[in-house]
Amino acid sequence: MFKSNRRIFIQSIAFGAGVLGAAKSALAAPDGHAAGYDVAPASEFLKTIPRKSGDPVVFTASLDKGPIKATSGGWAREVTARGLPLATGIAGAHLYINAGGAREMHWHNSAEWAYVVDGHCQVTVVDPDGQLEVANLGPGDLWYFPTGHSHAIQTLGPSACHAVLAFDDGLYSEHGTFGISDWMSRYDAPALSQALGVSTEIFNANPKAETYIMQGEVLALDGPQAKIARPLDRDRTHRFPLMSQKPKVSTPGGALYVASAKEFPVSSGMTGLVLKLKPGAMHEPHWHTDANEWHYVLKGRTRVTLFAFDKRVAVAELSPGDCAYIPRNCGHSIENVGKEDAEMVGVLDSGAYRESSLTDWLAKAPRHLLANNFGVPETAVANFGRKRMIIATAS
Numbered sequence: 077m078f079k080s081n082r083r084i085f086i087q088s089i090a091f092g093a094g095v096l097g098a099a100k101s102a103l104a105a106p107d108g109h110a111a112g113y114d115v116a117p118a119s120e121f122l123k124t125i126p127r128k129s130g131d132p133v134v135f136t137a138s139l140d141k142g143p144i145k146a147t148s149g150g151w152a153r154e155v156t157a158r159g160l161p162l163a164t165g166i167a168g169a170h171l172y173i174n175a176g177g178a179r180e181m182h183w184h185n186s187a188e189w190a191y192v193v194d195g196h197c198q199v200t201v202v203d204p205d206g207q208l209e210v211a212n213l214g215p216g217d218l219w220y221f222p223t224g225h226s227h228a229i230q231t232l233g234p235s236a237c238h239a240v241l242a243f244d245d246g247l248y249s250e251h252g253t254f255g256i257s258d259w260m261s262r263y264d265a266p267a268l269s270q271a272l273g274v275s276t277e278i279f280n281a282n283p284k285a286e287t288y289i290m291q292g293e294v295l296a297l298d299g300p301q302a303k304i305a306r307p308l309d310r311d312r313t314h315r316f317p318l319m320s321q322k323p324k325v326s327t328p329g330g331a332l333y334v335a336s337a338k339e340f341p342v343s344s345g346m347t348g349l350v351l352k353l354k355p356g357a358m359h360e361p362h363w364h365t366d367a368n369e370w371h372y373v374l375k376g377r378t379r380v381t382l383f384a385f386d387k388r389v390a391v392a393e394l395s396p397g398d399c400a401y402i403p404r405n406c407g408h409s410i411e412n413v414g415k416e417d418a419e420m421v422g423v424l425d426s427g428a429y430r431e432s433s434l435t436d437w438l439a440k441a442p443r444h445l446l447a448n449n450f451g452v453p454e455t456a457v458a459n460f461g462r463k464r465m466i467i468a469t470a471s
Contacts, residue, residue, distance in 0.1 A: 133390040135162050135382055139170055139372060140397030149177025149289035150236070155399055157246035163401035165368035165425045167248040169241040171229070173197065176294040178230035180287055185252040186245035188221045189346045191318070191421045193374065195237030196297060198305065201227045201314050209314055211307045216319025218335055220343040225314070226256075233297040240372050242423040244345050258286035316340040318348060324429075329357030329469035330412075337427030347424040353378070353412035356470025361409040361434040367426035369402040376418025383407035407434070435464045 108118030137160040142153040150173040157163050171190070173179060181200070192213050201209045203225050212232060213219060219239075221227045231237045245252065260268060261284050265276040295301045307313050318335045325332040335348040349371065351359060361381075373394045382390045384406050393413065394400060402408050412418040438446065438460040446457040 128387050130386075130388065133162065133382060133384045133388050134160070135384070135390060135402065136160075136380070136392045136394060136398055136400045137163075138397055139168055139399045142170075145288065147288040148291040150174050150179070151289070152241075154249060156249050158249075160401060162403065163368075163370065164246040165244070165404070166370040166401065166423065167243045167246050168370055168372060168399050169243070170238065170372075171241055172236060172238040173229065173231045173289055174236050174291060175231055175234050176292050177236075177289050178292060179228060179289050180255055180257055181226055181228040182253055182255040183224055183226040184221070184243065184248070184254070185223060186243045186248045187223050187345045188219075188227075188241060188243055189343065189348060189423050190219045190239045190241040191348065191350070192217045192219075192237065192239045193421075195235045196232040197237040197239075198230050198232050198295075198302065199227060199314060200230070201225055203312075207308065207312065208306070209308045209312070210305050211313065211315040212302060212305045213315055216317065218316040218318050218340065218343075218348050219314055220316070220340065220346065220348075221314060222342065222345070227314070230295065232295050232302050234294060240374075240421050242346065242370055244425045255286050255288065257283050257288075261285055311341045314342055316343070316348075318350060325466045327465055327467045327469065328354070329465070329467040330354050330359075330417075332359070332467060334429050336429040338429075344427040345425065347426060347429045349420075349422045349424070351410065351420045351422070353410070353418045353467065354469070355412050355415055355417070357412050358468045359410040360464075360466060360468050361407055362431050362466075363405050363407045364402075364424055364426075365405060365430055365432055366428055367424035367430075368404050369408075369422060369424050370399065371402075371420045371422025372399045373397065374419045374421055376412055376416055377414030378418050378420065379411045379413045381409050381411075431466075433464055433466070435462070439464065 106116050106119045109116055137155045139153055139155050142155050142159065144151050144153050152169055152171045154167060154169040156167040171179065192215055194215055196212065196214045198210060198212050199219050201221060260282060265279040268279050269276040307315060316335050316339065318333055321333065323331040324334040330351065330353040333350040335343065337344045353359065373396050375396050378394045380392055380394060380400050382402060384390060384403065392400065439462060443454045443457055446460060447454040450457065
């Protein structure tokens with residue numbers, strides 16, 4: 077009995093040793109495994125990872141072909157995430173107000189940013205503290221209304237005023253806009269009389285629904301209405317003269333103007349941009365770590381290359397009236413591919429302006445690292461050290 081058990085025990089040890097030996101032999105093979113401290117390289121590998129196929133990323137749209145909302149004093153068009161699903165963070169609009177027209181007092185559950193393209197206007201704002209601002213704006217000026225700040229825009233002078241707008245909500249539209257005429261039309265005259273302390277007869281001629289942009293008398297640029305302007309101080313004003321500032325970047329290839337919360341304190345949630353490119357110039361490949369970008373082409377023809385999530389690349393050419401949406405952290409570049417100067421106006425949905433650049437990375441990374449990344453000798457990457465341009469001229 078003892079001999080039999082001893083024989084079985086010795087056979088078990090021998091069998092176990094064989095299994096462990098075989099396992100160790102298998103684990104030691106260069107097959108890319110990792111078992112505790114026993115790690116091995118892969119026996120097979122790809123020189124490069126194949127590019128992914130699939131539908132291209134749609135990141136542009138024509139704002140000028142968006143749905144129009146027009147009333148007696150002007151019109152507006154918009155592009156939201158309903159028409160451009162990628163644009164979840166920012167919606168864009170184009171506002172046109174006739175001479176004598178006024179966009180009625182209203183407010184939003186999103187912030188509103190705008191760049192005055194042409195014409196003059198007067199904005200009237202009442203903030204949640206009851207502080208009133210009346211400010212006059214002209215071409216190249218910005219306005220910014222934080223969420224809930226009631227505001228109105230009225231044209232000054234004999235020419236129409238039009239502006240490009242952006243909102244920090246990709247689904248911004250009528251669902252989040254609260255207009256004074258629409259709201260008051262829902263009350264009967266006695267209720268309004270009680271609330272406002274005036275006679276009920278005053279409300280007999282009130283509109284029975286939203287007026288939106290109402291046509292009225294033309295106001296002179298230097299008339300008494302224009303002269304009542306009372307801008308607030310720098311920290312509270314809703315107006316910023318962007319194009320009268322020194323550009324953040326200026327090169328032979330063009331200029332970049334920036335209005336972040338640093339320059340325009342009330343604009344705490346959005347940064348305004350105007351980019352001008354000479355023919356053949358490029359805003360170099362870069363990405364924004366904190367913000368989505370939305371921009372609109374005012375003039376010229378541009379090519380935008382987007383290096384998007386899921387390793388997809390999309391290229392689109394834009395003309396005046398088109399807009400592009402660049403999601404946060406996605407690499408992109410903008411080239412002027414036309415024969416004339418190009419100009420774009422846009423925003424980031426962050427009050428801080430930060431831009432990471434491919435040029436900066438290649439210039440600062442150790443040469444041996446770059447050589448390894450690209451599988452070339454260090455001499456082949458020695459010239460990746462030029463000073464960052466941001467806006468590069470045509471080669």
